[in-house]
Amino acid sequence: MSGQPGRNVVFFGATKGMGRSLARLMAARGDRLFLLGRDPEDLERSARDLEVRAGAESGSMGHAAADLMKPEGFSAALDAAGEALGSIHVVVITAGVFAAQDDLEADPDRVKWMLDINFTHTILFCEEARKRLLASGGGSLVVFSSVAGDRGRKPVAIYGASKAGLSFYLESLDHKFRDQGLITLDVKPGFVKTGMTAGLKPPPFAGEPEAVARQVMKAIDKKKPLLYTPFPWGWIMWVIRTLPRFVMRRLGF
Numbered sequence: 001m002s003g004q005p006g007r008n009v010v011f012f013g014a015t016k017g018m019g020r021s022l023a024r025l026m027a028a029r030g031d032r033l034f035l036l037g038r039d040p041e042d043l044e045r046s047a048r049d050l051e052v053r054a055g056a057e058s059g060s061m062g063h064a065a066a067d068l069m070k071p072e073g074f075s076a077a078l079d080a081a082g083e084a085l086g087s088i089h090v091v092v093i094t095a096g097v098f099a100a101q102d103d104l105e106a107d108p109d110r111v112k113w114m115l116d117i118n119f120t121h122t123i124l125f126c127e128e129a130r131k132r133l134l135a136s137g138g139g140s141l142v143v144f145s146s147v148a149g150d151r152g153r154k155p156v157a158i159y160g161a162s163k164a165g166l167s168f169y170l171e172s173l174d175h176k177f178r179d180q181g182l183i184t185l186d187v188k189p190g191f192v193k194t195g196m197t198a199g200l201k202p203p204p205f206a207g208e209p210e211a212v213a214r215q216v217m218k219a220i221d222k223k224k225p226l227l228y229t230p231f232p233w234g235w236i237m238w239v240i241r242t243l244p245r246f247v248m249r250r251l252g253f
């Protein structure tokens with residue numbers, strides 16, 4: 001079921017950026033979504049927008065409060081989603097944060113905030129989702145990590161570490177539970193033009209969220225475990241992964 005249209009999807013992060021593009025694509029092709037996020041008004045607006053795109057009845061796409069800074073609320077949020085959807089086929093997590101390396105180096109509290117959101121609490125949320133998906137016979141867990149986790153790089157030492165740890169976990173999850181029906185997809189975007197990257201100088205090959213959404217949708221359907229997106233970020237990272245350390249030390253990117 002997780003690889004076909006008409007799925008029941010819990011979506012954490014559909015209010016902005018790549019999450020919004022992917023949620024719109026899913027709704028337009030007939031998936032039923034339940035949104036999790038921080039801002040009730042934003043969630044309400046997003047849910048109504050998705051219903052219109054799906055041609056669905058008003059009120060058919062529900063939402064519940066969930067904040068990646070508050071892991072104590074994860075279980076209740078997923079329970080609310082389960083009750084509204086009946087069964088859950090796919091859980092998508094696009095929610096995450098970025099901060100510049102210089103700002104992080106100047107503020108240990110901010111480092112903790114980033115590691116909590118992108119690493120510790122995202123994994124705690126995945127663990128709650130994993131248990132529920134496995135208990136109902138399986139499904140897809142789709143999580144946005146980043147190419148920043150592929151290689152130690154000067155401008156993203158801490159953000160990259162948070163995503164490297166997350167990707168390590170996602171790969172292990174796929175190895176461990178695929179036989180039991182849990183398909184874990186680790187999405188690694190390159191630079192994509194969203195609110196998160198507004199104000200940063202776009203590098204060559206900066207992508208658009210809609211292109212990412214289309215590729216993620218295909219990867220879910222094909223039950224892939226890993227996706228670099230958009231093109232050609234898979235090739236770019238292949239090159240970067242092969243560079244020797246002395247070259248990486250000299251480079252500023």
Ligand SMILES: NC(=O)c1ccc[n+]([C@@H]2O[C@H](COP(=O)([O-])OP(=O)(O)OC[C@H]3O[C@@H](n4cnc5c(N)ncnc54)[C@H](OP(=O)(O)O)[C@@H]3O)[C@@H](O)[C@H]2O)c1
Nearest residue numbers: 013015016017018067068095096144146189191192194196
């Ligand atoms: N853009 C890129 O170039 C890029 C590259 C590689 C990886 N990524 C990763 O891809 C994912 C999506 O990025 P994006 O560019 O689409 O980001 P975005 O436009 O900034 O959207 C981020 C989403 O995360 C949610 N969020 C932030 N903090 C949260 C919290 N404490 N609790 C719950 N939700 C929270 C936001 O919700 P609110 O509406 O409440 O703010 C928003 O929906 C992120 O994990 C990011 O790290 C992005």
